[in-house]
Amino acid sequence: TTGAFTYDPGFTSTASCWSKLTYIDGDQGILLHRGYPIDQLAEQSSFMEVAYLLLNGELPGKAELETFTNTITRHTMLHEQLSTFYRGFRRDAHPMAIMCGVVGALSAFYHDSTDINDPQQRVIASHRLIAKMPTIAAMAYKYSVGQPFVYPDNTLSYTANFLKMTFSVPAEEYVPDPVIVDAMDKIFILHADHEQNASTSTVRLAGSSGANPFACIAAGIACLWGPAHGGANEAALNMLREIGTPDRIPEYIARAKNKDDPFRLMGFGHRVYKNFDPRAKVLSKAASDVLDRLGISDPVLDTARELEQIALKDQYFIDKKLYPNVDFYSGVILSAIGFPTTMFTVLFALARTVGWVAQWNEMISDPEQKIGRPRQLYTGPTQRDYVPVAQR
């Protein structure tokens, strides 16, 4: 029992690790970061506040937030030689392939923050990763569209700076739209951390071997890319666009229920949530707000809403407790902001870097921590003797 929470013995014996960062109740659809409900954080705080909260355990005071934000801001530039990495990729390289490569390469440039046994270096590495992900992500987008890289503008907020690096061009003045900055910051908050999901577990497992933090985050990015995980936001919008009009929804619902068809409703279902993903609720409302405030009407949003309504009344989805997850509506907003679907998972990785870094720090600073070593149930043949090839 820790305060308000009690765990059944069965849970503690199956838990893969202990953590103070994020609590999820899948049956109730509850998500707390250091005790604060995700909907309150999404509606009232900023991504920099949530980053500070996850890293330090408490919401920052005004001075603490200013100091933290200034520290992150001072790390936003990328070593100039790293820009040559981008030019080694084909123009049509998926931005996630570029992000995997560039983040993994950071350990070749920032040697003064790879010693995991030095608490100061761990802090510097954490700040560098959080600060540089927007720059790396924006450069991946710029490279894919053949536009020049735009350097960070440290007079702007974290999220406004990212939007300027992504969408501005040297030839024109760019003033980030406050509606878009607010929507982007909210999306970053909703993707910041989510307990021991596949990519976070990957980061922890890599970190438990003593690998440097840049390599661990690159491992997390690779895992997040999968369509069953972070890649689902890109797949969900592609699916909604393929469905096109609501009259075609029953065909896709039928496919999703057919065990012989590998098709799954992207953005639906979850390993833990057997109720609404609370992030999906916030994103569902934000999708309407953002499109209204931008004066955009996207028929995909109508299709998404209709699909949700039909699925939630379908016995298959009711029996299997399948609800929209964080990836179901996020793509509608990201598309309205102007991102291509290939950037959706990059944005997920940008935001989740805060959670990965916080989880990595929590693990690395635990003196009891040992190298991860999942065991298996062996189902292969019992011992037998070798037979030379002449006798086979």
Ligand code: SDX
């Ligand atoms: C994320 O872990 C995290 O926290 C992840 C994440 C985070 O923030 O880090 O929340 C982010 O990854 C969200 C999930 C994004 N993925 C998708 O939207 C892809 C579509 N969803 C499915 O692939 C699926 O729901 C999973 C992979 C997410 C979960 O798969 P499971 O573990 O099989 O889910 P389950 O055990 O609840 O499934 C119960 C049944 C199964 O059928 P049976 O074996 O009982 O016959 O429901 C079926 C599943 O096959 N099912 C679906 C379905 N999801 C599950 N059937 C149709 N459409 C779906 N989307």
